[in-house]
Amino acid sequence: MSQINTQINQTVDLHQILRDANITEVLEQLDLDLVGLAPVKQRIKEIAAFLVVSRARLQLGIESAQPNLHMCFTGNPGTGKTTVAMRMAEMLYRLGYIRKNSVVSVTRDDLVGQYIGHTAPKTKEVLKKAMGGVLFIDEAYYLYRPENERDYGQEAIEILLQVMENNRDDLVVILAGYKDRMDTFFQSNPGMSSRIAHHIDFPDYTTAELLDIATKMVGNMHYQLEEKAFAAMRDYIALRQAQPHFANARSIRNALDRARLRHANRVFDMASEQNVNASITDLSTITEADIHASRVFNQVKKG
Amino acid sequence: MHITQGQFSFLPVLTDAEIRLQIDYAISKGWAVSIEWTDDPHPRNVYWNMWEIPMFEIKDSGAVLLALTACRKACPNAYIKINAFDNTRGVESMTMSFIVNRPTMEPGFRLVRQEGEGRTIRYTTISFSAEMPPGNLCHK
Numbered sequence: 001m002s003q004i005n006t007q008i009n010q011t012v013d014l015h016q017i018l019r020d021a022n023i024t025e026v027l028e029q030l031d032l033d034l035v036g037l038a039p040v041k042q043r044i045k046e047i048a049a050f051l052v053v054s055r056a057r058l059q060l061g062i063e064s065a066q067p068n069l070h071m072c073f074t075g076n077p078g079t080g081k082t083t084v085a086m087r088m089a090e091m092l093y094r095l096g097y098i099r100k101n102s103v104v105s106v107t108r109d110d111l112v113g114q115y116i117g118h119t120a121p122k123t124k125e126v127l128k129k130a131m132g133g134v135l136f137i138d139e140a141y142y143l144y145r146p147e148n149e150r151d152y153g154q155e156a157i158e159i160l161l162q163v164m165e166n167n168r169d170d171l172v173v174i175l176a177g178y179k180d181r182m183d184t185f186f187q188s189n190p191g192m193s194s195r196i197a198h199h200i201d202f203p204d205y206t207t208a209e210l211l212d213i214a215t216k217m218v219g220n221m222h223y224q225l226e227e228k229a230f231a232a233m234r235d236y237i238a239l240r241q242a243q244p245h246f247a248n249a250r251s252i253r254n255a256l257d258r259a260r261l262r263h264a265n266r267v268f269d270m271a272s273e274q275n276v277n278a279s280i281t282d283l284s285t286i287t288e289a290d291i292h293a294s295r296v297f298n299q300v301k302k303g
Numbered sequence: 304m305h306i307t308q309g310q311f312s313f314l315p316v317l318t319d320a321e322i323r324l325q326i327d328y329a330i331s332k333g334w335a336v337s338i339e340w341t342d343d344p345h346p347r348n349v350y351w352n353m354w355e356i357p358m359f360e361i362k363d364s365g366a367v368l369l370a371l372t373a374c375r376k377a378c379p380n381a382y383i384k385i386n387a388f389d390n391t392r393g394v395e396s397m398t399m400s401f402i403v404n405r406p407t408m409e410p411g412f413r414l415v416r417q418e419g420e421g422r423t424i425r426y427t428t429i430s431f432s433a434e435m436p437p438g439n440l441c442h443k
Contacts, residue, residue, distance in 0.1 A: 099363060121355075128370070132363030163369070170365035 012056040021094040023048055030087050034080055035216065036209035043200050044088070051095050066169040068197040069097060072140075072186075074179040075202025078248030081176045082136065084202075088174065089134040098172055102133035108142040111156040119152040123159045131170050140175035141185035157189060164195050205248050210237045214252050218286065223260065228288035239296050255294065262290045304411030306344050309384060310401040319368065322385070322403055326364040329387035329399055335359040336367050338374050340383045340404075343433045345412070357388060371403060380406045410435070 018024060027048060031041060050067070057063035069092065073081040086103055093101035110126055113119035127135070137143070143160075145151040164173050175182070175192075179201060186193035205213065214233050218225055225233060236255065240246055263286050271278050307313055317325070329336050337357035341348060354374040358367060367385070374383055383404035386397050410431035417425040 099365070102362075124355075124369075128358065128361050128366035131361070131365035131369065167365065167369060170363075170369070 010060055012059050014052060014056055017052050017055055017095075021052075021096075023052065023091060023094060026087060026091050026094065030084075034083065035212045036205050037080060037084075037202065040080075040084060040200055040202055043198070044084070044091075047198060048091060048095075051092070051097065055095055066097070068168060068195070069172045070164055070196045071172070071174045071198040071200060072182060072196045073174060073176040073200050073202060074182045076178065076204055076248060078250030078252075079202035079204065080249065081202055082138070084200075085134065085136045085174050085176070089172075092134065092172060098134060099132040102130075103136050104130035104133060105136040105138060106130075107138050108153065111137070111143065111160075112152050116152075119155040120159060123156045127159070127163050127171065131167075134172045134174060136174045136176065139177045141177050141181040144185055144188055146188060157192065161191050161195060207234070207237050207241065210241070210248070210252055213249050214256060217253055217256055221256070221260070223263075223284050223286055225286050226288065229286050229291055232288045232291040236291055236294060236296055243296065243299075255291075255296075256286075258294065259286050259290045262293050263287070266290065304409050305405075306382075306402075306409060306411070308344070308346055308402070310399060312402060316405075317401070317403065322371070323364045323368060325399070325401065326367045326385065326387075330362060330364060332387075332389070332398070334387035334389050334398055336361065337386045337388065338367070338370055338383065339386060340374060340378050340381045342381055342435075343430050344382045344409075345428065345430045345433070348430075351382075351384065354383070357386075359390075375404055378404075382406070406432075 027045060030044065034041070054063060054067050071088070073084065075081055082105065085105075089098065089103045090101055092098045104126065106126055111119070111123045113122045143153040143157050145153055160173065163171060175196065177185070211230075211234055214237070215225065215230075237252070240251060240255065266287075266289070267278050267282050270276070270282070311317060311325075326336055335357050338354040339351035340354055341351040355370055358370070361367065371383070371385070381404065382402060384400055384402045387399035389396065389398040412428045412430050415427040415429060417427065419425055
């Protein structure tokens with residue numbers, strides 16, 4: 001009886017766990033680094049709270065088993081799934097749910113073999129490399145190819161399922177892919193769906209958010225957009241969004257990379273034609289012309 | 304007969320948690336861990352069967368335990384040992400080796416005395432398990 005009483009009276013300082021793990025810092029960094037994604041951030045905060053509470057329960061001895069931590073990130077390309085996976089790994093590592101802060105990122109090719117008997121060793125090899133950390137499977141739905149019933153993907157899925165179930169304290173698996181395709185994947189692999197505790201959906205960015213991202217990216221590259229270029233960028237994003245194969249932040253980064261290319265060309269021409277030295281401002285300012293030269297604007301003119 | 308060879312063999316049988324700690328130590332030293340099994344634990348038998356390939360690039364003990372579990376499942380009645388190999392130039396040899404699985408009944412050894420010329424006697428040890436039918440062997 002007295003033993004039960006002492007157990008009940010025991011308390012755990014949640015703040016201490018938070019402080020020890022520096023979780024607040026990770027969450028703040030996440031908030032700062034990633035534009036938008038409000039629902040995703042909310043879910044991650046919830047998961048963080050759950051993990052901290054679960055850690056506290058473990059300390060008091062009311063919880064013994066490792067919680068199921070496998071996750072699925074769905075969303076269109078360029079919505080930050082990989083970035084969030086890295087952050088998630090860091091958070092899990094700081095809270096002691098994984099032993100090393102590592103993310104092994106793989107796709108179908110790394111898991112599935114070319115001939116009979118090739119798949120199992122290949123998948124196991126990847127799993128061994130990922131042990132103790134996070135295994136991130138990008139475009140996971142490619143593992144299952146319903147049109148070919150002899151496809152070796154099924155074998156990889158079975159091995160994966162087994163490890164996900166039996167080695168929960170060794171490995172956290174994060175699946176990622178388009179929402180609709182992942183849904184079909186889960187429908188045909190109910191075992192996989194039930195082993196995943198957290199499904200997180202990444203929404204597309206709005207135009208304003210993309211513009212925000214562009215500004216951040218330009219800043220990180222140590223460039224600046226002049227005022228007109230900023231407006232041009234806004235037009236560019238609005239036009240690009242409407243076009244097919246739009247990959248959110250990734251498209252923006254590619255667009256900026258191309259703008260940098262044109263900028264370099266322009267500065268180079270200017271320097272050689274006018275025979276002047278380029279100033280720091282010249283070297284770091286992206287102008288309206290650099291962005292307006294994009295084929296996105298040309299297509300609109302033609303149309 | 305509880306055979307004693309390799310490290311820790313005079314200690315009580317290691318638990319999985321203890322095995323994990325030993326593997327962690329080997330990995331922290333940068334040694335490659337491998338798993339081997341045999342039916343014939345004769346001390347002169349240096350050729351044990353490899354279970355999968357040595358894990359040179361593995362940085363976590365979980366992976367080794369995963370392989371060990373698979374090996375135990377396939378060969379529950381075999382001797383299984385874990386080795387650590389130090390590939391530093393000039394060393395290039397095993398630095399750790401310990402048994403992690405034994406048959407439920409360890410048959411032990413038989414001593415053969417061969418009477419030679421004069422009063423010479425030559426001794427040979429033969430492991431009983433080597434003479435047992437192959438049903439005792441691991442099925443891989």
